[in-house]
Amino acid sequence: MLHTVNKSPFDSQSLKTCLGLARSGSDILLIEDGVYGALVGTAHAAMLDQALKEVSIYALGPDLKARGLPEDRLIRGIKVVGFDGFVELASANDKVQSWL
Amino acid sequence: MKFSVMVNEGPYTHQASDTAYHFIRAALDAGHEIFRVFFYHDGVNNGTRMTTPPQDDRHIVNRWSELGEAHDLDLVVCVAAAQRRGIADADEAKRNGKDGDNIAPGFRISGLGQLIEAGIQSDRLLVFGD
Numbered sequence: 001m002l003h004t005v006n007k008s009p010f011d012s013q014s015l016k017t018c019l020g021l022a023r024s025g026s027d028i029l030l031i032e033d034g035v036y037g038a039l040v041g042t043a044h045a046a047m048l049d050q051a052l053k054e055v056s057i058y059a060l061g062p063d064l065k066a067r068g069l070p071e072d073r074l075i076r077g078i079k080v081v082g083f084d085g086f087v088e089l090a091s092a093n094d095k096v097q098s099w100l
Numbered sequence: 101m102k103f104s105v106m107v108n109e110g111p112y113t114h115q116a117s118d119t120a121y122h123f124i125r126a127a128l129d130a131g132h133e134i135f136r137v138f139f140y141h142d143g144v145n146n147g148t149r150m151t152t153p154p155q156d157d158r159h160i161v162n163r164w165s166e167l168g169e170a171h172d173l174d175l176v177v178c179v180a181a182a183q184r185r186g187i188a189d190a191d192e193a194k195r196n197g198k199d200g201d202n203i204a205p206g207f208r209i210s211g212l213g214q215l216i217e218a219g220i221q222s223d224r225l226l227v228f229g230d
Contacts (some may be wrong), residue, residue: 083126
């Protein structure tokens with residue numbers, strides 16, 4: 001399953017809830033303010049490091065760019081995709097769950 | 101692959117209208133089909149032609165209309181959500197005794213059954229909102 005998270009973990013519990021419920025092997029795509037969760041060295045980074053052992057985490061490139069977040073400041077293991085990659089993830093997974 | 105998209109947030113609010121739009125464009129570019137775009141809750145505000153953003157800003161409503169025309173998209177506004185927010189086509193305006201309609205070109209007003217059908221008929225249903 002593909003999970004999309006569009007809230008910053010500093011504003012909302014949705015990323016934490018998503019990571020807590022996502023099954024091993026899931027894809028998780030951070031979009032909109034959700035991309036703040038991909039940053040290295042934050043209070044939430046350890047949660048993502050742990051999650052990356054079980055799930056794949058992606059961040060939407062245009063949303064990183066819109067917020068001035070350089071890709072070299074992301075947690076190691078998080079992959080950056082464009083909207084074409086978003087479409088590919090939505091195709092490759094049999095369901096898409098939006099954590100709003 | 102057949103996609104449907106649900107938009108639950110109005111334009112110029114956070115980012116849901118933009119993300120949904122760019123997702124749909126990317127899906128079309130990749131050769132996928134968009135079965136339907138369903139606008140629900142504040143998302144119905146994506147479908148009023150009265151929207152007049154500053155000239156240097158994107159025109160979210162016109163952008164939907166243009167994409168709809170170019171790709172023959174089914175842009176559906178939920179009737180109950182639309183009535184609450186003052187979005188009407190000619191029939192709805194007449195039925196509710198209003199002095200005018202405001203629905204944007206390419207949009208149509210219909211019921212929640214259209215969302216259910218989209219969920220059944222499509223391979224994937226993606227929800228964008230806040």
